[in-house]
Amino acid sequence: xxxxxxxxxxxxxxxxxxxxxxxxxxxxxxxxxxxxxxxxxxxxxxxxxxxxxxxxxxxxxxxxxxxxxxxxxxxxxxxxxxxxxxxxxxxxxxxxxxxxxxxxxxxxxxxxxxxxxxxxxxxxxxxxxxxxxxxxxxxxxxxxxxxxxxxxxxxxxxxxxxxxxxxxxxxxxxxxxxxxxxxxxxxxxxxxxxxxxxxxxxxxxxxxxxxxxxxxxxxxxxxxxxxxxxxxxxxxxxxxxxxxxxxxxxxxxx
Numbered sequence: 001x002x003x004x005x006x007x008x009x010x011x012x013x014x015x016x017x018x019x020x021x022x023x024x025x026x027x028x029x030x031x032x033x034x035x036x037x038x039x040x041x042x043x044x045x046x047x048x049x050x051x052x053x054x055x056x057x058x059x060x061x062x063x064x065x066x067x068x069x070x071x072x073x074x075x076x077x078x079x080x081x082x083x084x085x086x087x088x089x090x091x092x093x094x095x096x097x098x099x100x101x102x103x104x105x106x107x108x109x110x111x112x113x114x115x116x117x118x119x120x121x122x123x124x125x126x127x128x129x130x131x132x133x134x135x136x137x138x139x140x141x142x143x144x145x146x147x148x149x150x151x152x153x154x155x156x157x158x159x160x161x162x163x164x165x166x167x168x169x170x171x172x173x174x175x176x177x178x179x180x181x182x183x184x185x186x187x188x189x190x191x192x193x194x195x196x197x198x199x200x201x202x203x204x205x206x207x208x209x210x211x212x213x214x215x216x217x218x219x220x221x222x223x224x225x226x227x228x229x230x231x232x233x234x235x236x237x238x239x240x241x242x243x244x245x246x247x248x249x250x251x252x253x254x
Contacts, residue, residue, distance in 0.1 A: 011037035015092045016145075016235070017082075019043040019072055019129055020099030022050035024199035025149060028224035029096055030054055032232045034063035041085065041092070042067045043099065043129075072099045072125035073117070082132040091136035094145040094235055097126050097171075107162045115163045122167035126174055134182075143186035145235050148175050149227075152195040152250045168193075172246055179244035188243035190234050195250025197222045218251035 016033055020026045021042035027050075034040055040058065042065060044051035051067050058065040066089075070081040086092070100122045103114045126148055137144045153161050154168025172191050179189035196212050198221050213219055227249050233239055234247070248254060 013039070014094060015039045015041060015090065016094035016096065017041045017043060017068075017085075017092050017129070017133070018096040018098060019125070020045075021054065022047040025194065025197060025224045025227050026096075026098045027054055028228040029098065029231050030058065030065075032225070032228035033096075033235060034058040034061065034065065036232055036235065038094070038235070039064040040066070041089075043072070044069055045071050045099070072128055073120035075124070075128045075131075078125075078128040079132045082129070086133065086136050091140045092133050092144075093137070093140075093142060095130055095133055095137075095147070096231065097129055097146070097148040099125055099129075100149065100151075100167075102161065102164050104160045104164065106160055110163065118163040119167050119170075122164070123170040123174075126171055130178070137187060138182075138185050141185075143240070144188075145239075146175075146178065146182075146187065146189040147231055147234055148172075148189075148191050150175075150191045150193040150246065152193055152248060152253055155193055155246070155248070156254055175246075176244050183243055186240070188234070188239065190243060191246040192227060192230050192234070193246055193248045193250070194227050195222060195248070195253045197224055197227060199224055215253050216251040217253075220251065222249055222251060 016038045018026055018030050021030045022044040030040055030042055042051050055065045055067055068081055068085055070077040072078055103118050105114050148171045150171045151168040153165045154172055157165045175189050175191045182189055230247055230249055
């Protein structure tokens, strides 16, 4: 009991930014990290209602939480808001880069906008979010955690998702390189690569779902809470020697 209380108190001094926190995996991650005692900053772009609702839920449960809004695909917007956030409230100890979109289309039919908007959000969003926060994180000399949510699509590639697969594979490359740069600073950098998670079920028709199930040895979709559990571990002291890794949560797809 005393050990759990000590961990919570220690975590309560650590601020963590979660991008795309207003729904799906981001929501589950926020709830889990709030329960772990972290002080959270929930990012949203357009879905202010869900982000505010989540903030109140966390605060009602005794957590500490704030919100911030910007377009992760726009460096000027992200840099302005994150710089202001750090100036007002101090450096972040952890960053969860979770915001992402899909716009599936067969590659020969893919438009420039279809390609670029996915890359801007999913891959540029990593740079736009993490770059303004790295030096303040280093300067506080307390270590830290950076976690990017990639995808099984970024590892094996999926039909109709050349843009999405490229963006998520790019995240993995960025994480592996940044992990090397920050290792001596005791800042770990890792990827979590979910497979088919419950939040995506509505996007698949019956035929597509049948094909997907044939690829998953566990014969079920994953839960957002199962992804959140892995992220919770990577944020913990127990994971202080885990960096430059890609941890898949996909029911055995690969």
